[in-house]
Amino acid sequence: MAFSELFLQELAERNDIVDVVSSYVQLTKRSGSNLFGLCPFHSEKTPSFSVAPDKQIYHCFGCGKGGSVIGFIMEIENLSFPDAVAFLARRAGMAIPEQEDDPNAKKRERMLSLNREAARFFYEQLKAPSGAPAREYLQRRQLSGRTATNFGLGFAPDAWHSLTDAMKAKGFTERELFDAGLVRNRNGNVYDTFRNRLMFPVIDVRGNVIGFSGRILGDGEPKYMNSPETIVFSKSHNLFGLNLAKKSKMGFIILVEGNVDVASLHQAGFDCAVASLGTSLTPEQARLLSRYTNEIVIAYDGDNAGQKAAQRAIGLLEKLDMRVRVLRMEGAKDPDEYIKNFGADAFRNLLEGSENHIEYRLQSVQQKYDLKVDEQKVSYVKEAAGVIAQLPGSVEREVYAMRVAEQAGIPNTAVLDEIKRQRKNKLRTAQRELTRDQLRPIRQQEKRSGVRYENPHSAAAEEGVIRLLYLDSALFHSVQPPKPEQFSSPELRHIFTVLLEHAEQKRPVSLAALGETLSTQELQILTRIIQQDDASDRREQALADYINILSTDSLASEQTDLRAYAEKLKERKGYGGTK
Numbered sequence: 025m026a027f028s029e030l031f032l033q034e035l036a037e038r039n040d041i042v043d044v045v046s047s048y049v050q051l052t053k054r055s056g057s058n059l060f061g062l063c064p065f066h067s068e069k070t071p072s073f074s075v076a077p078d079k080q081i082y083h084c085f086g087c088g089k090g091g092s093v094i095g096f097i098m099e100i101e102n103l104s105f106p107d108a109v110a111f112l113a114r115r116a117g118m119a120i121p122e123q124e125d126d127p128n129a130k131k132r133e134r135m136l137s138l139n140r141e142a143a144r145f146f147y148e149q150l151k152a153p154s155g156a157p158a159r160e161y162l163q164r165r166q167l168s169g170r171t172a173t174n175f176g177l178g179f180a181p182d183a184w185h186s187l188t189d190a191m192k193a194k195g196f197t198e199r200e201l202f203d204a205g206l207v208r209n210r211n212g213n214v215y216d217t218f219r220n221r222l223m224f225p226v227i228d229v230r231g232n233v234i235g236f237s238g239r240i241l242g243d244g245e246p247k248y249m250n251s252p253e254t255i256v257f258s259k260s261h262n263l264f265g266l267n268l269a270k271k272s273k274m275g276f277i278i279l280v281e282g283n284v285d286v287a288s289l290h291q292a293g294f295d296c297a298v299a300s301l302g303t304s305l306t307p308e309q310a311r312l313l314s315r316y317t318n319e320i321v322i323a324y325d326g327d328n329a330g331q332k333a334a335q336r337a338i339g340l341l342e343k344l345d346m347r348v349r350v351l352r353m354e355g356a357k358d359p360d361e362y363i364k365n366f367g368a369d370a371f372r373n374l375l376e377g378s379e380n381h382i383e384y385r386l387q388s389v390q391q392k393y394d395l396k397v398d399e400q401k402v403s404y405v406k407e408a409a410g411v412i413a414q415l416p417g418s419v420e421r422e423v424y425a426m427r428v429a430e431q432a433g434i435p436n437t438a439v440l441d442e443i444k445r446q447r448k449n450k451l452r453t454a455q456r457e458l459t460r461d462q463l464r465p466i467r468q469q470e471k472r473s474g475v476r477y478e479n480p481h482s483a484a485a486e487e488g489v490i491r492l493l494y495l496d497s498a499l500f501h502s503v504q505p506p507k508p509e510q511f512s513s514p515e516l517r518h519i520f521t522v523l524l525e526h527a528e529q530k531r532p533v534s535l536a537a538l539g540e541t542l543s544t545q546e547l548q549i550l551t552r553i554i555q556q557d558d559a560s561d562r563r564e565q566a567l568a569d570y571i572n573i574l575s576t577d578s579l580a581s582e583q584t585d586l587r588a589y590a591e592k593l594k595e596r597k598g599y600g601g602t603k
């Protein structure tokens with residue numbers, strides 16, 4: 025095992041689950057000793073995500089996710105077990121013990137050092153005589169040498185093996201280059217992935233070079249080429265420039281489309297710009313952003329694709345309760361061009377006057393229709409009313425209704441009536457969804473638990489034994505524990521065996537420390553079991569009952585087996601007899 029149980033236990037003790045979860049989830053309700061909030065892992069309207077401070081576990085009654093503080097960080101930050109441990113160790117200011125025996129950690133480390141070396145190589149190529157085309161490109165885009173250094177920009181030469189040769193000379197293998205996405209392989213011929221491109225290293229918030237984004241110098245496709253997904257790089261979980269933007273004092277983050285926009289905004293003094301790596305904003309990226317700011321300014325390109333991407337981003341960010349504004353750049357297709365045409369001050373003014381997203385949406389709706397045509401006017405009012413109907417405040421709704429009425433040249437009341445009608449419809453849909461949400465836990469309970477019990481009678485007993493073994497293992501010192509065979513599924517059997525081992529050796533047990541011994545599914549089953557109420561005042565009696573049930577049940581099934589065996593024997597004899 026990579027980490028000792030002692031270390032994992034201390035780690036969990038120093039990262040209180042309520043503290044950790046609270047920085048992602050608002051725990052607004054309390055029921056008994058448990059805290060409840062809206063689940064970050066599935067969409068819901070009533071809280072079914074619970075945290076038990078006394079047991080230091082979380083459990084969602086809706087989607088079934090659950091586990092220790094380490095499991096929570098793995099899930100929400102999308103980290104591997106060792107990475108989640110490192111994350112929490114940093115949070116608590118603890119040193120991580122050496123873990124030489126973790127092959128994946130070693131591989132990751134190796135890939136990160138290869139990426140770092142590759143970035144250095146590209147950087148040197150930009151300064152070399154052969155880097156002239158890239159330097160000319162930077163000049164044309166008016167990006168300074170300081171900006172290039174700030175972002176660690178580089179140049180991938182127009183050659184098939186320059187990076188491969190340089191990295192091999194540093195001791196990296198073709199296999200490692202391939203795994204990192206730096207070379208491609210066609211019929212056994214290995215060649216550099218990035219050729220004749222301006223190279224943007226993608227650096228995560230911890231300062232690791234995790235991948236690359238290469239922009240073509242001339243015309244040609246694709247404009248941006250990104251590293252493929254690797255064990256250290258996931259496009260949907262990272263943003264270009266966030267390593268710098270997270271240090272910004274501007275109080276918000278500007279979301280743009282291209283890496284060049286990011287660089288040129290930083291150069292103009294807007295050090296809070298980031299770009300989603302060639303994808304439209306993903307839910308994971310939105311969540312990542314919400315860790316650093318609660319206000320986003322979207323400055324996407326003015327074309328159709330850009331507008332559509334902006335709409336999607338607004339939806340994702342609003343779900344996380346973030347303030348969203350949208351920049352409308354008249355006279356330029358993107359922020360880079362805007363700053364070139366009108367200067368940084370003009371861009372600053374634009375930022376200050378940027379519309380909130382309702383105005384932006386209304387304008388986008390309006391642009392779709394010709395208001396001189398009566399039919400289109402009706403469609404405009406209907407669609408605009410749909411946008412306004414989403415506003416929670418009635419005064420706000422009236423203000424925007426007035427504006428729409430004015431534009432369409434119809435009375436206010438007509439727009440307000442339409443809004444009222446649409447709100448009623450929405451309410452009805454919401455109520456339907458609510459009932460579905462409330463029913464879901466019961467349906468999923470059966471589907472997800474992954475355990476099939478012989479009968480409900482023994483199910484409660486099997487879980488009861490496991491719960492007590494986890495919560496109060498001293499009880500088992502004075503009784504004859506059940507046998508693993510008495511549990512009805514391999515998962516429960518394994519959980520029981522592991523817990524019993526701890527109890528017999530009088531070793532303390534915690535969910536966090538079991539993170540490496542039990543599978544994710546087993547951890548979830550165990551979490552579900554230990555979060556259930558137990559009769560803490562009469563545990564001894566409960567345990568005796570459980571053990572009793574298990575032995576009667578297995579005796580019964582043994583007897584059934586015997587009977588069946590006897591039947592078979594009889595049949596065979598009878599068969600043989602007539603012959």
Ligand SMILES: [Zn+2]
Nearest residue numbers: 063066084087
């Ligand atoms: Zn959930």
